[in-house]
Amino acid sequence: MFKVRLQEVSLPTSDRDIDSLTTWFVDTLCLVRKRGDDMADHGLANPVHRLLRDYLFAQPEVGWDAQMLADELALTPASLNHHLTRLVQSGIIGYTNEGKGWRRYYLRGGSLSKAVEIFANQASIIVNQRLEMLDNHWGRENPRLVLELPENDRPPLTLGIVDHRPLIPDSEESLLSQWMGDFGLLGERPGKEIKADSISVQLFELMMGRDAPLSLDEAAEILGGQKARIGRILERFRSSGMVERIPRTDRLSVALWNAMATQHQRRGEDWMLKKGGFQRILNAKQQTKLLMALKKGKLSIEDVDKEMKNIDPQQQMLLLNLLGGRLPLGHRMNGEDSAQVKRNVQDSLDRVLRRMRRVAEMLESELSS
Template structure:
């Protein structure tokens, strides 16, 4: 059954070094998971790196069993079998039985063919898994009222795994979240048997009409901010969720910042250093008049700023020392729109893998 991870990496532009290209490929498929850059000694590569470089890529039409590779690399057949199993699961290699041994080889006799087959199969599995959103996600045009931020492009990271039979006590949504890696590597299930935090938050986003902020999440689930942020960022990395400024809360945030600075520093400071001089003079005078008269509230703030662009309001808020809350929401009003965005990011990563595979084959032929 297909099981792989995709982690988007910057394309190795111009590089024709075989070791660098293979390392990029392994990093993109997250075969070698590491926490820092100094993960190997000088010139020492992981076993899976050596299997590809020294055997499968140099002789793509041949096959090897775990015993032979273990003798060559100085590792036990069990350790080699584990590495070969990861290559088989992602779809780069396959295995056939020969004289009682499992012989492993690149699919269809070349890296470019193997990558093409892997990409097609993985995309199909991902598309089929994402179709499940149609039955769970509530359509809402109101959800997309706030424009998306074009710069909110984090590193794409997703797990793609075919559906397996459900475990006891598991439903389709649990399997979906696990197959796409949305619950993390270590799923923390509460002692009382209630659903994990990731599921609760994802269910909320499926039915929400407005973005979810950290403050709202804290009130609802009562855990720590870092844990909530990690959960939401996993959804965002997979392309299902996007992060946006809570422009709908601008009036409240501006009112609080203006009121606070007026009480501390007065009207003159607001007009000169507080940023009111950057907006229309009539609007600024209305604000000062309301503040001095004690009639400045959230409703009047919203009415006064109705003619000011949201970007200008955010600049003013920044000058006042305020901070606009960030919200998370599903990246589409309908399930089809969410699926398209996730698949587009996966396709972009697969295109890079195909280009690197072709470059690798040319570099090996030259050597």
């Protein structure tokens, strides 16, 4: 069964030696839970690193006997089998049976570049097919905001890719929760989150049917969970490329009201007129109405919304910036429809696969020199 966890890692820049490039592959395929930088030897003595560097990558045309590899790497058969199984599941290496339980392991395709190409094609097909699940649960109808602002700090992609398989009989998981677990939306070790009614599954279902961005406060109120926990879940969703975190321009009037009330109390009318953007963006009538309401302490969100109705949203954003305010952030699905979410995830995956192809070429060049 094809099973791999991909993590987006920056291309090596200065260090392009064999060890650095091999480490890049180990990190990208998440073959070691603890990253090399956290180890005293930077992971160079790790069995997986040595297995790839000294055997599979260095001599791609050779089939390696498991017992010989265990002796060379000073590993128990069980430990070696664990590492080899993960590599086989990732689609990078294959094996031949030679009877009596003996196997020979080899790099697929006969070279690293070909192995990566096989891996890339297989991963893309599986992701494309399994993302069809979104169509069955999609319920968003009018997701666009009046003013759309892009996400500024998208996290690196972390995506699980697993073959489809039937549910285990009498299992507590559902097709959706299994699907989420396979894509890494439930974390590396889902535990109770794999249940069909877990908070992660409920949150994802909520987002697939919700037009407006979802704030942490709203999610906590709807689902009854702790904000810190929901925040961690949403970050996992974002890392998959299926969810984005954007400024909530649908709350622009609320943000303006809060900024006006705060700055009027702190700095007064003169500052708001000259430096706060009132004279620059609002006409005299709007300035007077808003300042009078502020002076009486009766300014409401409805008042702000009414006065801003004829002002371009971009100008409203400028006013908010001049007042020193900020928009709250909200989470939503990364696309207006399920097809766009699929494209965005596939684009992120393609970016990682292009890097894998490039690093494979660099590594082959280093090994041949």
